[in-house]
Amino acid sequence: MNFLPTEEQRLAVEGFNRFLETKLRPIVQRYQPDKLIEKERMLEIFQLMLPYGMGGNGIIAEKHGGMGMPWLTYALMYEQLARVSGDVAISLLIQQLGAYSLEVCSNDAMRDKYLPRMLRAEIIACSGISEPGVGSNVAEVTCRAKQDGDHYVVTGEKTWISNGHYSDFCMVVVRTSDDGAKGLSMILVDRAEHGYESRNIDKLGLNSTSTAQLFFDGVRVPAGNMLIAPGAGLKSTLVLFEKARPMVGLTSVGIAQAALDKAVAYAKERRQHGKPIGAHQLIQGMLAEAAIELDAAKLLVYRAFNLIDHGVRCEVESAMAKCYATEIAVDVASKAVQIHGGNGITKDFGVELLFRNARMMTIPDGTTEIQKLIIGRALTGLNAFS
Ligand SMILES: Cc1cc2nc3c(=O)[nH]c(=O)nc-3n(C[C@H](O)[C@H](O)[C@H](O)COP(=O)(O)OP(=O)(O)OC[C@H]3O[C@@H](n4cnc5c(N)ncnc54)[C@H](O)[C@@H]3O)c2cc1C
Incomplete structure (x- = not known):
């Protein structure tokens, strides 16, 4: 096991982060908190991300016109996208998995008709x-x-x-x-x-x-x-779920990271009882718990993608990653609201939006309960679905 990113992964994430902070953040801020990004704008955003492999092209094989990135490298970059915009991340998740479905589960005619236009971010x-x-x-x-x-x-x-x-x-x-x-x-x-x-x-x-x-x-x-x-x-599509679920978990990780970043910054700045609130032990306790949950979620997600890159089936590991990451993100975002006090429930500080976004993710691609039934089935050999 290696817990250090490779030099290639580190450089890829650094370069993409520069793009996210300077180009993407100003665009998405215009739509926050609750305005729908228009289709044409979403396609433009995908097009801007294509050079980084983040416009639907990243994990598609080079012979099919993609970049052939390892899933884990793609995931590390996707996590940063989700930190800056959960909305764009979800759209890309569907787009990327759509392209991947065309690549691996489709017939040649459909793949050749739709995949090239997806890889140019012309269609969704x-x-x-x-x-x-x-x-x-x-x-x-x-x-x-x-x-x-x-x-x-x-x-x-x-x-x-x-x-x-x-x-x-x-x-x-x-x-x-x-x-x-x-x-x-x-x-x-x-x-x-x-x-x-x-x-x-x-x-x-x-x-x-x-x-x-x-x-x-x-x-x-x-x-x-x-x-x-x-x-x-639909048996042939089960491999798609294995990839989709940790990716949904990673969306939550990004959202939770944004919430924790805001909570830490606020805790250092806001003063009560004669010192920054971050100097009070109970606030530090909340921040520490959030940081532990977030790191544990990241490790579960990275493990799933590491197994995927090694061609190992990982239905249970994917379920664990999705289940845990989406649940703890709700807790982390809730703690961030608490640390912001009254300001946390206003639209001005952004944490209420992160809390609402985090709350969505325990449902898609198999709810928390469904993930637990998958894990329970593997543990006991008993199928609670039927
Ligand atoms: C943000 C978002 C994006 C989505 N995107 C897509 C998409 O792109 N394409 C798509 O097809 N769908 C999508 N979905 C739908 C999603 O996959 C479903 O909402 C999900 O599968 C749950 O189905 P349901 O909402 O009908 O809930 P239900 O299946 O009705 O479940 C209701 C409740 O009962 C629980 N439950 C159900 N069965 C059991 C059981 N056997 N044991 C214990 N508890 C159980 C569930 O966990 C849940 O708490 C999306 C949903 C969300 C929230």
Whole structure:
């Protein structure tokens, strides 16, 4: 085990941080606390980040036009992005994993049609799994894809879709037969070519990025857009969850780091009882607890990406990273609000926004409870899902 970043990783993070502080922070501050960044602006931001491998191109293989970065290097940079803007980070997370899905789970025709434009940050992807009646149990998906000659007709509604309102295409989990989880498949639906509607959702936090409902009303999609053969089920996409979950955890790590940075700065500056509040033992205790939680979360996330880089399956380690990092981020951000006293609950100091953003992340990509069931299943050999 090596706890030191390589020289390459250190330089990559340093260079990206300079960009984040000088270029990205001024842009995103214009949209805070709760204004949606327009699609064109989000694409411009991705384009600005492309040279760093952070515009959706980072972990895509060089032979497919990407930078072929190791996941851990990408993750260390992504953590910094999440520290500066959780909203842009979430949008990029979906975009990057969308590109990666096209690379590893798609057919050549779909990959060649969509991936190059994604790698130039010209179009935005989203992933449609959840429905109004279907959340934690994906096997219950109802959105239908019914074969009609050389087309599928897609009918149904998806909800909570990150990047949904921005999206040029959606990789939609659909039901092709009534055969439970085996009857699920994934089809690429193009907004311009096939047509679907979206409605943006107003949320607790992360309102500068889009989360949307998507409506598929008998949309005719060529059979060639089916990314996974009907009957194959979604097993091949499980490797995506292993990568998505620590990445969601890392989003929380970035948000929590921003909250802790603000708390430390405020504790050194604000004076009560004749000295900076940071000189009071109970405030130091809160800061120390937050720092320990944050470091432990980082180590869990880095371990998951280290295993991924070594090609080792890590469903449990990914679940642990996602579960712990998203939960402690809520605690760290809450402590930051407490340390700010009355100022903490105003819009002027930024910690209330970080608290709201942190609170969102225990839900997507498998709630905390679902991650615990995955870990519990591995520990006991007993499946609490069924
Ligand atoms: C910020 C954000 C972004 C998202 N982005 C996307 C996206 O891009 N694409 C997409 O498809 N979806 C997305 N989602 C949806 C997300 O994946 C679902 O919200 C999540 O899977 C939970 O589903 P649900 O909301 O229907 O809750 P439910 O499944 O209804 O769960 C409600 C509660 O019951 C608990 N619960 C459920 N089953 C069990 C069980 N067996 N044992 C114990 N407790 C249980 C849950 O933990 C939760 O506390 C996003 C959600 C959020 C908040």
